[in-house]
Amino acid sequence: NAGVMQNPRHLVRRRGQEARLRCSPMKGHSHVYWYRQLPEEGLKFMVYLQKENIIDESGMPKERFSAEFPKEGPSILRIQQVVRGDSAAYFCASSPFQGARGYNEQFFGPGTRLTVL
């Protein structure tokens, strides 16, 4: 059973370009989460999605960042007009069905390391 897959693993962009990060959840998982990790810091929640729905985007910057999880295909985190401050590791996690109570364990992918020149 393959784990969470992210690609590319490394992405280099120049200022002003667009970055697209992909995440394929574990088989059977319908919930996806994106986190950002700056160097020497902990992960910061960005957005939580279910298929075709954004559930919580409270951690997303107001501009330039967007996320989707279409009915078919991977979840995409899109960063438009990247700036140097966007350089970070972006991690995706997935979880199975979210019950009415309790916490469903999130399984993390290996991350995409974005470098903005």
Place this chain on the structure above:
Amino acid sequence: GESVGLHLPTLSVQEGDNSIINCAYSNSASDYFIWYKQESGKGPQFIIDIRSNMDKRQGQRVTVLLNKTVKHLSLQIAATQPGDSAVYFCAEPIIQGAQKLVFGQGTRLTINP
């Protein structure tokens, strides 16, 4: 703001020794905590968790202690091995509304031969 935070950013121990990594939290209503291990170039990996109705939980070579009085938890790793070198995070799931994890800053553990 973040409700979890760590005391020390780095910790070096000799191979075979025990290590203790600390974490403080601020929300007295917090009832569930998770420790993650993040090796270089990888995503966080679940190690062990603990609920607030417990003071201690043991796994394989790891023990988590929870002190609700002072809002502190610790991760103890026994007989450390080179493979234990990593950054360790405590995290708290925020379940209300949507689920998300709030991570502390992390402690980098280095095992010296």
